[in-house]
Amino acid sequence: MVADLVRVEHISKSFSEVMALDDVQFDLRPGEVHALLGENGAGKSTLMKIISGVYTRDSGDFYVNGTKITGDLNPQSAQSLGIGIIHQELNLCPHLTVAENVLLNREFTVSGVLNEKKQNEAVKQYLTTLNLDIDPSTRVSNLPVSKQQMVEICKTLSMNAKIIIMDEPTSALTEKEIEDLFKVIAVLKNEGHGIIYISHRLEELSRIVDRVTILRDGKYVKTLNFADTNLSEIISLMVGRTLTEKFPRIDMKRGEKVLEVKNLSSFHGVGVKNVSFDLYRGEILAFAGLMGAGRSEVVRAISGADKMSGGEIVIHGKPVKIHTPREAIAQGLFCAPEDRKRDGLCVKMTLRENITLPSLDIVSKLAIIFRKLESQKAKMMIQNLKIKTPSMDQYVKNLSGGNQQKVVVGKWLMRDAKVVIFDEPTRGIDVASKIEIYNIINDLKRNGIGVLFVSSELPEVLGMSDRIMVMCNGRITAELITKDTDQEEILKYATQYS
Numbered sequence: 001m002v003a004d005l006v007r008v009e010h011i012s013k014s015f016s017e018v019m020a021l022d023d024v025q026f027d028l029r030p031g032e033v034h035a036l037l038g039e040n041g042a043g044k045s046t047l048m049k050i051i052s053g054v055y056t057r058d059s060g061d062f063y064v065n066g067t068k069i070t071g072d073l074n075p076q077s078a079q080s081l082g083i084g085i086i087h088q089e090l091n092l093c094p095h096l097t098v099a100e101n102v103l104l105n106r107e108f109t110v111s112g113v114l115n116e117k118k119q120n121e122a123v124k125q126y127l128t129t130l131n132l133d134i135d136p137s138t139r140v141s142n143l144p145v146s147k148q149q150m151v152e153i154c155k156t157l158s159m160n161a162k163i164i165i166m167d168e169p170t171s172a173l174t175e176k177e178i179e180d181l182f183k184v185i186a187v188l189k190n191e192g193h194g195i196i197y198i199s200h201r202l203e204e205l206s207r208i209v210d211r212v213t214i215l216r217d218g219k220y221v222k223t224l225n226f227a228d229t230n231l232s233e234i235i236s237l238m239v240g241r242t243l244t245e246k247f248p249r250i251d252m253k254r255g256e257k258v259l260e261v262k263n264l265s266s267f268h269g270v271g272v273k274n275v276s277f278d279l280y281r282g283e284i285l286a287f288a289g290l291m292g293a294g295r296s297e298v299v300r301a302i303s304g305a306d307k308m309s310g311g312e313i314v315i316h317g318k319p320v321k322i323h324t325p326r327e328a329i330a331q332g333l334f335c336a337p338e339d340r341k342r343d344g345l346c347v348k349m350t351l352r353e354n355i356t357l358p359s360l361d362i363v364s365k366l367a368i369i370f371r372k373l374e375s376q377k378a379k380m381m382i383q384n385l386k387i388k389t390p391s392m393d394q395y396v397k398n399l400s401g402g403n404q405q406k407v408v409v410g411k412w413l414m415r416d417a418k419v420v421i422f423d424e425p426t427r428g429i430d431v432a433s434k435i436e437i438y439n440i441i442n443d444l445k446r447n448g449i450g451v452l453f454v455s456s457e458l459p460e461v462l463g464m465s466d467r468i469m470v471m472c473n474g475r476i477t478a479e480l481i482t483k484d485t486d487q488e489e490i491l492k493y494a495t496q497y498s
C-alpha cells in the first residue's frame with residue numbers, strides 16, 4: 001500500500017485560552033485533492049500551519065510519507081520534506097519584483113553578484129507553465145491582488161513541493177485564473193502530488209475535490225468522499241444546523257438621491273473612463289463585472305484612496321472634492337476595501353483599537369480616549385458580527401481570516417454614514433457569517449444609507465441588490481434592475497469588450 005503523504009491524528013493546539021484544535025485527524029493521499037472545510041475560526045489554517053511547520057502542535061501524532069515526525073517541524077524542515085503552503089494572507093514582499101519574490105532566499109548569484117537576467121528567465125518559465133502573463137521584473141506592489149495570489153502559487157510550485165496546501169487560493173482570482181489554477185491542480189494530481197484545499201466557495205469544490213474533511217469549533221466532524229455527499233450535507237456538517245435563508249433581502253422604497261458620480265475617470269490600476277451613476281438613500285447598488293473590470297478602481301477613486309483624473313462627485317446635491325480617505329469620511333462616505341491586510345486593518349493592533357480607530361473623534365476628546373466608551377462600542381460590534389475572539393484585546397493578526405474580514409466590514413458601522421461602500425465584503429467568509437454581513441448591509445439600508453456593493457459573486461449580487469451597474473474594461477456597460485435581470489444577462493454585459 002502506498003503511504004499517505006500526510007497523516008495527523010489526535011492533534012490539539014491552543015493559544016492561551018483558545019482551543020484552536022481539539023483531537024483532530026486528517027490524511028492526504030498521493031494524487032488527491034482533499035478539501036478542508038469549516039466555518040471562520042474552525043481551525044483550518046491552524047492545522048495547515050502545524051503541517052507546514054509554522055506552528056508546533058501541543059499534542060498528537062504526525063506522519064509524513066509514512067514516517068513519524070517525532071519532534072517539531074519548522075518551515076524550512078517542512079519544505080525539505082516537500083510540504084509547501086500558500087497562505088490565506090498573502091506573504092509577498094511588495095517592494096520586490098515577481099522574480100525576486102519567487103526566488104527569495106534561493107537567489108541566483110555568480111560570485112556573490114545577483115544574476116537578475118537569469119532569475120527573470122527562470123521565473124518566466126514557471127509563469128508560462130501556469131499559463132500566466134506576468135512580467136517577472138514587475139514590482140509586486142504594482143500587481144492586483146489576483147496576480148499576487150498567482151505569484152504565491154508559482155513560488156510554492158517552484159520549490160518542488162509534493163504536498164501542496166492552498167489556503168483559500170481562489171478567493172481573489174478571476175474566473176479565468178481559477179480555470180488556470182484548476183488546470184495546474186489537475187496536472188499536479190496526475191503527477192502524484194497531494195493537494196489540501198481550503199475554500200469558502202463551496203460551489204467550486206465539485207470541479208476538483210476528491211474527499212472533504214469538515215472541522216467545527218476546532219473539532220473533527222467527518223471525512224467524506226465527495227462523490228458520496230452533496231453541498232447541503234456539507235453545509236449542515238459545517239455549521240451544525242440547517243441554513244434556510246441564503247439572502248435576507250428586504251424590499252423598501254428608496255429615498256432621495258444621496259450620491260451622484262459624473263464622468264469619473266482614473267488612471268490607477270486597470271483605469272476607468274467616464275463612469276457615471278447615482279445612488280439613492282436606502283438603496284443597495286451593486287457593481288458587477290469580472291475581476292479587472294475597474295470596479296475597485298471606481299470605489300477607490302470616490303473614497304479618496306486613488307486620485308481621480310476627471311469627473312465630479314456630488315453628495316446631497318452639493319459638489320464635493322475628495323482627495324483623501326479622510327476627506328471622504330468627513331463627507332460621510334466610508335469604504336471597506338478589498339485588500340484587508342494592505343488597506344483595511346492595522347493587524348498589529350488589537351481588535352478593540354481597530355474597531356474604534358475610524359471613530360477616534362467619537363470615543364476621544366482632546367486626545368484622550370474614553371476607554372469605557374471605546375470598550376462598549378467594540379463589545380457591541382463583536383456581538384453584532386459574532387466575531388470569534390477570546391477578547392477585544394486580541395491582536396487582529398491572530399484572528400482567523402474570515403473574522404478579520406468581519407472587522408473590516410464592521411468598523412465603519414458605528415459612524416454616521418451617508419454612503420457605505422463594500423468591496424467584496426464576503427470574500428473568505430463562511431456561509432453562515434455571510435448572512436450576518438448581509439444583515440448588516442440591510443441594517444444600513446433600513447437606516448436610509450446608500451450602499452454601494454462590489455461583488456464578483458453573481459448569486460450574491462442578484463440576491464441582495466436593488467440595482468446593478470455592470471462594468472467591463474473600465475466602463476459601465478449596463479444598468480439593470482435586479483428583479484428584472486438574471487446571471488446570463490449580467491455576464492453578457494460583463495464581457496462586452498468594446
Ligand SMILES: Nc1ncnc2c1ncn2[C@@H]1O[C@H](COP(=O)(O)OP(=O)(O)OP(=O)(O)O)[C@@H](O)[C@H]1O
Pocket residue numbers: 015018019020038039040041042043044045046047088388389398399400401402403428430
Ligand atoms: N496566533 C494565534 N494566537 C491566538 N489565537 C489564534 C492564533 N491563530 C489562530 N488563533 C485562533 O484559533 C482559532 C482558529 O483559527 P484559524 O485561523 O485556524 O481558523 P480558520 O478555520 O482558518 O478560519 P477562516 O475560515 O476564518 O480562515 C480562531 O479562534 C483564532 O482566533
Ligand SMILES: [Mg+2]
Pocket residue numbers: 044045046088167400401402
Ligand atoms: Mg483560515
